[in-house]
Amino acid sequence: MSTFVLTSTDHPTPADERAAIVAKPVFGANFTDHMALATWTPDKGWHDRQVVARRPFELHPGAATFHYGQEIFEGMKAYRQPDGGVALFRPEKNAARFAQSAKRLAMAPLDEADFVAAVTGLVDLDRDWVPSPEGEQSLYLRPFEIASETLIGVRAANEYTFCVIASPVGPYYPDPVTLWATPNFTRAARGGTGAAKCGGNYAASLLAAGEAAEHGCQQVIWLDGAEHRWVEECGTMNIMFVTASGDLITPELTGTILDGVTRDSILTLAPEHGLRPVQRHIAIDEVFEGILTGAITEVFACGTAAVVTPVVGFAAPGVNGADQRFTVGGGAPGSLSLAIRAHLLDVQYGRVPDAHGWLRRVG
Ligand SMILES: Cc1ncc(COP(=O)(O)O)c(C=O)c1O
Known part of the structure; x- marks a missing residue:
């Protein structure tokens, strides 16, 4: 099953505050109201797929990602379309690269369908955060995966957390x-x-x-x-x-x-x-x-x-x-x-x- 369960936050950013951020986005400075999450363990594979209110992680200080660097990520964007809708650009390419990165770092690869469902579900709930195209603005999506097992010892971890967060952005390098x-x-x-x-x-x-x-x-x-x-x-x-x-x-x-x-x-x-x-x-x-x-x-x-x-x-x-x-x-x-x-x-x-x-x- 590749379905992420979507649950809207009950404490969204006030509309005027969000509108001010989206009108003048600064690269990577503000984040939307939601996040996508999933967990991998050897017995269950990927499970608990959900898009929920964005919140801090609670991780044991012994989590493997802090010590042995099992961490991978992606960078992609959602673009406002002329009819007011929103589109992703070739998300399956990012999904394929994410799976390749996972394999190289001996981490659990996520299926393409899961990856695309996660980013799509997040953009769906946070669509009001997608800026207008003026000034090359867009919603930047940051899928990532970390080794979340508490583990002091060098081996591939037995628990991974997948997450996607999103941030309205303007141009990254505006100049030559x-x-x-x-x-x-x-x-x-x-x-x-x-x-x-x-x-x-x-x-x-x-x-x-x-x-x-x-x-x-x-x-x-x-x-x-x-x-x-x-x-x-x-x-x-x-x-x-x-x-x-x-x-x-x-x-x-x-x-x-x-x-x-x-x-x-x-x-x-x-x-x-x-x-x-x-x-x-x-x-x-x-x-x-x-x-x-x-x-x-x-x-x-x-x-x-x-x-x-x-x-x-x-x-x-x-x-x-x-x-x-x-x-x-x-x-x-x-x-x-x-x-x-x-x-x-x-x-x-x-x-x-x-x-x-x-x-x-x-x-
Ligand atoms: C090292 C490196 N090379 C190339 C790219 C360009 O890749 P893409 O066009 O998929 O963003 C990126 C950006 O993600 C990068 O970090």
């Missing part, structure tokens, strides 16, 4: 970014957890993000762990390069890169913008040289939170301690990047026909 090619850190290695969306990957990235800021950059461009040569992704987004010859290049999925829903969607839309989608290894030297020669005309990052974020520059360690800097497209966002961005948003907000069947209406 520059990327720092850190010589000191890598995000992932072959055989590691790079393809999983687990909290530990993000904790491990924070120090590098601080280093990027010290070099005047907003994000890190991650290179492979073995040779520190091949481009993987950037910050918390996938990365794409537009070439003068009409290719849209993105690093292929080697098990160290997150298989982004936005990445996949843009590769699908590329031909409609006269671009050939190419998934292949690309070395950082090829990127820098391509920028200098004009072979690479545009660079952008993509992800659910950021949609498409133009990359207008790179910095990397240079000789004599001075950074070398590369400016993409004269420092301004590229026209194809902006067109792809607008296209994706038009699909998500239901402003153009859903040619690829990506939207799932809620209710």
Whole structure:
């Protein structure tokens, strides 16, 4: 059974308070009235599926998630449609990735039907929290799973808690970014957890993000762990390069890169913008040289939170301690990047026909 039992809260946020939050959402600052929950144990499997009033967790301080990091999550959005309805964008892709992440972290995978029922049920109860599309606003959904067994001892836990919370949001990176090619850190290695969306990957990235800021950059461009040569992704987004010859290049999925829903969607839309989608290894030297020669005309990052974020520059360690800097497209966002961005948003907000069947209406 994949049905989540929906119970409306008896103490909702007052309507005027909610309206003020939804009118001007700040990324991740406020949460809706409800949460989805389910529990897994070896004898019962997933059970107690419900959407209820949001409340704090009560966990024993010995819960395994606090000690051994069995935690995975997803990020997706619900979009207000022109007729006032609400739609999710390709939730089954997030469901599949969530199950993959669970398997990599030796956690209990949730069925796709359960995952979609949970996010749909939550959005259904909290539909008044979905902002209007103006200013690229949406309802951000955060499904996650933790090892909730009290366990001091390194083994896969025997109890997991699944939860979904939601937060009305505006744009994540409203401005174009520059990327720092850190010589000191890598995000992932072959055989590691790079393809999983687990909290530990993000904790491990924070120090590098601080280093990027010290070099005047907003994000890190991650290179492979073995040779520190091949481009993987950037910050918390996938990365794409537009070439003068009409290719849209993105690093292929080697098990160290997150298989982004936005990445996949843009590769699908590329031909409609006269671009050939190419998934292949690309070395950082090829990127820098391509920028200098004009072979690479545009660079952008993509992800659910950021949609498409133009990359207008790179910095990397240079000789004599001075950074070398590369400016993409004269420092301004590229026209194809902006067109792809607008296209994706038009699909998500239901402003153009859903040619690829990506939207799932809620209710
Ligand atoms: C490390 C990383 N790469 C890529 C992405 C983009 O994935 P998606 O398009 O599914 O949001 C994300 C965001 O979730 C991410 O955290």
